[in-house]
Amino acid sequence: MLLALLAQEGVNGYEYRCLSALAVADQLSQTDLGAAAALDPRDVTHTVRALEDRGLVSRAKDPSHGRRQLVSLTSDGQRTAKRLADTIVEVQDAVFGNLTRKECATLLALLERVARP
Structure with missing residues (x-):
């Protein structure tokens, strides 16, 4: 039932978990997002890329840690x-x-x- 309703909204379970975690935390590193969404690091990378391609999240370099990416919801991502x-x-x-x-x-x-x- 849930997966069918998520599909109607155009997201899968992994994407929902990431969007939900970001809605609560505002901005997370990809590592922290994976922990919050209970996803494997490879799944986080793939999921964030898919969400970014659809304009639901954005990534930016963490100014305090050059190699880390911070992920946040876009305005479309917040509405979703x-x-x-x-x-x-x-x-x-x-x-x-x-x-x-x-x-x-x-x-x-x-x-x-x-x-x-």
């Missing part, structure tokens, strides 16, 4: 990230709408336990 956040709310409502707050909290706690190594 907002639309995607709204899409996520719709998905959450559809998937979890029948659960009580307590049931949602329990489910989240269990999922966090499963996700931890």
Whole structure:
């Protein structure tokens, strides 16, 4: 369901994760973006390049570290990230709408336990 809705917005899961992380942090190095989006460094490079080609992010050299690239959302990227956040709310409502707050909290706690190594 989520991937289909993201595809309607023209992004894949990796791109969504990067846009979402940048919407929260404003500007990140590619390394930090990979950590925030839980992506492999090669996937970050490919994903950032694809987003940059579509005008959703921009890259600039970090003035404090010559080899590092800083990634930030463009104005189009900010609008896209907002639309995607709204899409996520719709998905959450559809998937979890029948659960009580307590049931949602329990489910989240269990999922966090499963996700931890």
